[in-house]
Amino acid sequence: MSIRVGIVGISGFGGGEALRLIAGHPSFELVYAAGEGSAGSRLADRFPGIPPRLAGLVIQKWAPAALPPLDLLFASLPTGASAEGLARVAGSVKIVDIGGDHRYAEGWTYGLADVWPDEITGQTRIANPGCFPAATLTALAPLLADRLIEPGNIIIDAKTGISGAGRGGADSRFGYAESNENLLPYGLLKHTHMPEMARTIERLGGGSAAGLVFTPHLVPMTRGVLATIYCRGSATTDQCLDSARRFYAGRAFIRVTDKPPQTKWATGSNLAFVSYAADPARRLVIAMGVVDNLGKGAAGQAVQNANLICGLPETAGLEGAPVWP
Template identity: 35%
Template sequence: MQDTSGPSVKAAIIGASGYTGAELLRLLLSHPFIEVTIITSRQYENQPLTSVFPYFLNSKYQHLVFQSLNLEKIASVDLVFCCLPHKTSFPIIKDLLTTNPTLKIVDFSADFRFKNPAIYEQTYNVQHTAKELFEKSTYGLPEIYRNEIKNSTLIANPGCYPTSVILALYPAKKHNLIDEKFPVIADSKSGVTGAGRKATVDFTFCEINETFKAYAVEGHRHAPEIEEKLNLKVRFTPHLVPMNRGILSTVYFKTNATKDELIQTYEETYRNEPFVRIRKNPPTTSDVKGTNFCDIYITKDEKTGLGIAISAIDNIGKGASGQAIQNANLLFNFPETTGLEQFSWWI
């Protein structure tokens, strides 16, 4: 293990003015071994961090100023968190790794999440020009890929919806408790931060307050990600809920296992996982708000023979920035929970 007597990893955050970038910086305030030295933003270039986010006043990062994207300068650090949208990350990451092949990167976009670049290109309707990096990337879901992450350089941080659905289904899939002759249904609800920090009419107060809607019903881009990682066909439907943060996923699957067998399987699968909590009652998004926890409740409806798994995460916590720090801890052999000891805000 590395010397943990003080900050030993210099980090940069590309796209630090979005929800995930700002949340990442907030969480890293309590990380003793990672020091953020560079933050970038195209929109707020040359503006002090505290003029955009005043809540960083009197923090150890109050001196930071949003910079332009200087790849040579960024490549000189030890760790890069790339918080850019899908389709825009891969050219930058390719250039960074060309400049510094030993640089460790945690990418928040979907640009390296798939094993097969063709699936990415079909899903996101873009030609990928860094296909050679797919072999070097690792899907950053520690509960499944922990050992691979430790030995990787490029981490593809999972999507928030896929994190909630995959963790809800993984124990049943791993132990062959899903009857795959029947469809698996994933019904997920997300807070508005899942759409990103942007000025769009669809996400203004009057458009989202006091209403609740399904979207991308004909097919959401996260469905192929879920299916590939589970090797399972899943009918996924996302919904927008008028709350700031959080995801609640309810997943249904046909099973011959009893309720007690399901509970035992989930408890044993996640027994040693620091951020997965198996619940005795259905979780709420408030239970995990501001944390890196994924809370899961598993039961069975005997009338229909359906297993029912309900998972709750914070979409910009375990669904993004918290999980990114968990991955960074694994990359640098720090204790996995470092900087992530927060419990829920609740209200």
């Protein structure tokens, strides 16, 4: 039985990756696609490699009132742009919101799928985590759950590829010539992903995350997020690795590694890689998390969440190994 699926926001990178994953999903049938910048085009005009059965689907302008009958809707809109429209359709369709408007919002479940799958199953409105939170929280969750680190004393130095920041036409900062061979910190002390990380750390760790420090960096690569996280705690490296192995035992998408993880290990997949290095003598624990910002950091986790709320196997459509090199 196929599930009728729509995507809103297909002009963006997150929406495009959702399209790729839905196109290869065994139970999803794409019947609706909307996008601001590409409305009126056929899918094949925007995505030349799309399978022929989807090539002729015409991209619509997003209009909640004109939504066809759907079982499931993926939304991937800029922050601030999704709340009103999704409110109008939320009663009639399951929604996974890849955008940022509903994280920890009333009536929505925060979809940190590898940590809280049971909370997600059976829900109808999922707010997908941001890309930085996906990398960071996946690495921290076991340590927080096992009380190996202090929730109030966490410094996140995060790095993202440029598809995590936006599209080239929007801003000359994302132009190739400007971005290539360039590395920079941005949004110091005030990034929009801070609140969802603090909230989640508090839920996981049993204490205030008021001391949280988060510094994102833009790295000259297309995809990938690495979070290098400096924590206080007395655990050894092995205790941290064991904690993560127990916490994620049987989970399909998490790889606990004893080598520092590399972003390219995850490219094109829904995998997250976590590792740890600790120095108990200095009460230092370094946690590291790697995801593809468009995979586990956006559309991959969104499909995982959709599988959970649709009663499908969690890994459906997500089994592809990463593309390397």
